[in-house]
Amino acid sequence: MPKTIAEKILSAKAGKDVSPGEIVVVELDAVMAQDGTAPLAIKVMNEKFGGERVKDPSKVVLVIDHTAPSNNPGTSELHILMRKFARRHGCRLFDVGNGICHQLMVEYGYAYPGAVVVGADSHTVTYGALGAFSTGVGSTDAAIAMMTGKLWFKVPEALKFNLTGKFKEAVMSKDLILTIIGELGEDGATYMSAEFVGDGLKDMRIDSRLTVSNMVVEMGAKVGLMPADEEVMRFVEGRARGTPKPELTYPDKGAHYKDEFEMELEKIEPMIAKPYSPANVVAVDELEGMEIDQVFIGSCTNGRLEDLAVAAKILKGKKVADGTRCIAIAASRNVYTEALKKGYVETLTEAGCLVTFGTCGPCVGAHYGVLGPGEVALFTTNRNFRGRSGHRDSKVYLVSPATAAASAIEGKVVNPRKYLNQRIRDIEI
Template structure:
């Protein structure tokens, strides 16, 4: 009998379901390897449910809690939410608690919690980030998360796989963020149809882990359930440095001839820097189309746009230059570990010397919390994943999206600008 050909998504789900194989459309119950929640959608939402049921967490060692939305506390309400989170973590004997250490989607892999083949559930819409590590990770709401925390299991309808193949070398000044904005424009925000997106091709193989995280993170903007990248030596090396066990990453691969719903092909070498106009990532096009739009604020932050390589992109543009008069540039590193590394290698010095204002690590203005939110009518370009109306502040504000390269170039010009012009001419 010919063995069933399975995609990477199907193989991971089959293992979690305790069966040899699964088929798309089938509904199965899976054992959860890891559950991640944060201060906004976590304890304050699930605690009352668990209390009504009179139960606790099924396995505290398999739960990770990160405080990242209301940090640092900016009013009495946010302080109360953080206190509730800390108290609940203590009461449930959860050791994997990262309090004000950074954004959950970055902290989770930084601390070695992810590896290929895991079936992981997160309490946030950008949980597909874990797919960069070859783990099947997706987001759920508080009610479903409460069920996971009690039973250690959840149900899933086995998805079809949509392959997104990128080949060719990225030009200088173009990054994974530009690739994702191009995908949003081409496929639309429902192009993933809540299926499993799998990224492949020579371009993907050449990306760093943090750039792969951007790809998987923004699978959410495509409407996918998860965004998978098969594990390889790059994956294994990152996990080892993070103190985790890479496991049999070579063995956790989809069958090359496994059927998928569709495969889309893209040429990375022909990609221009992309900018998304308000109020959707799907409103993306080459930076030239948004050139000269005057801006009030530039924001380099969030799980998508403030990892170490993101900060280094911005520093390349800003080194030896200054932020334009009348324009403000905020930088919120995605984790405290990234802040320390950027301080040690001189990246932060280049950013602050140019006039950037350093903010604490956390979700911050990306989700409309704390410092950096926008006033009525203000225009911002941001390295975040979303630019929905009112998300970063006043409903009349306008948010454009770009890579850290593009955000930094725009900060220097005081208008949306093409970063390639700055990289080609060197430091001013």
């Protein structure tokens, strides 16, 4: 029977043909937990399962990124717990300053075509852009995964998004995924595999693809998968900690999808998600002129090199508007180092941005830009729930890095085409 990408990967891992709705138990290629979830997983291992034990330390990754560096003694205690656990079991710990968990899992080869990866973080779906069946789990499931090296899954039904054409000037992949979430709603893909195929993928670098997969969970999807084409294989070469299986990442001809969507990239416009939902999406033009207090360019959604390059191109020779704060946070030390070499950090700093790296910061309301009552902000993050990034009366609007940078110049929402007349794929990174 013809299979979707999700069905092919899980069938290969289970050693048998599987179908939607079936429960399978499979070996995992990696397990990840961050400082907001790892301490609870460790507690579960100790209190519910009679003590800590790790099946395969080489496949367990802990990351301190959400509140990094620590902002209070209580958080510091949790970080200490993670460090002790990692030393005791010999698993990988990315300590403060290394980067955001999802960027690190990609950079260091824990995610690759055909792999099955779980993380105690909902945005683990990001790695689907590399053809990995990757999904978020709770801390209890993460504990079981670390202890046994296995986990159960219900084989998901699938939605197919056929991407064609090319983006217009100043339109980014963030605008594409906001458009899709706006159309399907927060629960339009609940426990489904969102699978993106078609020639339109060629118009997106790996950075752009990761943004799309990162946000499929905002419409309820279990995974967000893309084929491992030549661009993906070039990226994972020399990184992958297992054997990539690109053949598993292409759906079979005639595979059954619950629904199929034709997405013509040239029709996508700059979009914005209004409070308090990533699905509350309208065109940027509808809110043009709305004044803003803060701009944040970064996070596991849009803190990669391409994002900083686009922001720097727009802000070069310009200044952030008086009365508006602009924060740019590279998703990892490696991204920051490359941005430093290419002059993006200097450009953003000269424009008046606060530039740093390796932390979730404002996204989760930890530090580096927590919003106060009544403040309005443009974030390139994935969520804008009430109170997530500061005071519950603040408002976060989700946009692309291009829209964020352009709006920072004027201190109000503007269409990025006012400052960028190039297609993103044509910009030299």
